[in-house]
Amino acid sequence: AQSVTQPDIHITVSEGASLELRCNYSYGATPYLFWYVQSPGQGLQLLLKYFSGDTLVQGIKGFEAEFKRSQSSFNLRKPSVHWSDAAEYFCAARRGGTASKLTFGTGTRLQVML
Amino acid sequence: GAVVSQHPSRVICKSGTSVKIECRSLDFQATTMFWYRQFPKQSLMLMATSNEGSKATYEQGVEKDKFLINHASLTLSTLTVTSAHPEDSSFYICSASLAAPEGYTFGSGTRLTVV
Numbered sequence: 649a650q651s652v653t654q655p656d657i658h659i660t661v662s663e664g665a666s667l668e669l670r671c672n673y674s675y676g677a678t679p680y681l682f683w684y685v686q687s688p689g690q691g692l693q694l695l696l697k698y699f700s701g702d703t704l705v706q707g708i709k710g711f712e713a714e715f716k717r718s719q720s721s722f723n724l725r726k727p728s729v730h731w732s733d734a735a736e737y738f739c740a741a742r743r744g745g746t747a748s749k750l751t752f753g754t755g756t757r758l759q760v761m762l
Numbered sequence: 763g764a765v766v767s768q769h770p771s772r773v774i775c776k777s778g779t780s781v782k783i784e785c786r787s788l789d790f791q792a793t794t795m796f797w798y799r800q801f802p803k804q805s806l807m808l809m810a811t812s813n814e815g816s817k818a819t820y821e822q823g824v825e826k827d828k829f830l831i832n833h834a835s836l837t838l839s840t841l842t843v844t845s846a847h848p849e850d851s852s853f854y855i856c857s858a859s860l861a862a863p864e865g866y867t868f869g870s871g872t873r874l875t876v877v
Contacts, residue, residue, distance in 0.1 A: 680865070691768070691855055691870040692806075738805065742865070749796060750857075750866065754805045 671739030768869025
């Protein structure tokens with residue numbers, strides 16, 4: 649069965665520190681991969697996505713993610729975290745095809761210490 | 763960019779009543795829309811996929827008669843929670859599939875509280 653796993657439920661980092669949020673997927677073939685951010689009581693905002701090509705993907709707000717086929721991973725990184733980055737982060741995946749449904753990971757809550 | 767407007771953002775209703783949530787695509791045509799439910803501090807669970815002009819496809823375990831989805835036009839999909847009960851209290855989010863393969867834009871969500 650298709651699945652997306654985010655091993656870390658909650659992560660706390662100091663402002664200015666680097667960040668890495670983990671994401672692993674289990675699909676028959678390499679899926680399309682996404683990272684979303686959700687602020688409390690809000691919808692989801694797309695940070696970045698990977699379909700093919702360069703395995704290091706740049707996104708908005710200074711985030712990047714690296715696709716590693718050998719590890720079935722798509723980890724999200726940011727070199728220096730800002731207090732405004734505190735939010736819930738979701739990794740998601742889907743098969744090819746325009747209207748394929750997304751499968752979400754369980755999310756990682758990021759807390760930033762000032 | 764492609765925007766989905768979801769209303770209401772918050773609603774409180776009495777147990778036994780029905781509530782309708784609307785999602786409108788403002789600047790594009792949404793052939794396919796997805797409805798998600800999110801419990802506090804949990805992930806998004808897909809409830810159903812709606813295609814314009816046809817019946818919605820529900821995920822396993824989702825009651826079709828309780829969560830009525832209508833997608834009568836390319837710009838509007840609605841979710842009606844019928845005979846709501848406190849356990850239906852949740853955060854509901856819609857998403858539209860975009861023509862480009864990257865895929866999706868999300869509404870801002872509806873916080874439903876059934877008292």
